[in-house]
Amino acid sequence: MEFSQGSEDGEICPVVSAIESVGTEARLLVLHYLFDGEKGFNELLRVTKLSSKTLSLTLKFLESKGIVEREVVSTRPFKVIYRLTEKGYDLKPVFDELGRWGKKWNDSLVEMREEK
Template sequence: MNKSLICPRFEKAMSIISQRWTGLVIYQLLNGPQRFSTIEAAIGISGRVLSERLKDLEQEGIVKREVFPETPVRIEYSLTDKGLSLEPLMKDIEKWSQTWLEPVAADSEK
């Protein structure tokens, strides 16, 4: 059996980014710090899945979770420098999609 010629770091990067919804979470956070409910509403993702993705991205050092000691407590999520470094990649994917993919009707996505 042939051994894979793909770099393990590239493979790890693809496994992180290719998780369902992860790319959209990162793309949404390129707009700046946001609260959980804002991300949830913008993407149309379930709260449970969003929570899992944010925890995964936080573990990878891509997302930072900041708690503000107010009443009620305010929590915001933002991209770290590591996460912000994905912006050119996300913009290239956006540009590629505009060039090569057919528009999708909003109703057919759900």
């Protein structure tokens, strides 16, 4: 499999496409916490420690990709919950493998980050 952004026929590499969909720290954090089950906006705000604006933009992006779904559960008081779609849950084994890889190579990854 070639890992370029695009080929001569205009097809985007699936690995590049997947990384573009989930490959920011904010997106990874949100997905990590949603693997445990649905959560409200304020709960995600608290556990991810993201700013309100960053969380909002992240959730909208993930929703536009079909990875997260949003449901208004009440209007008074206004309450919304977010949950992973089937597409989102399909990322769980990928996260598990990234976690395994990160644990194995954590020391060298920390050293690389400190050198920057």
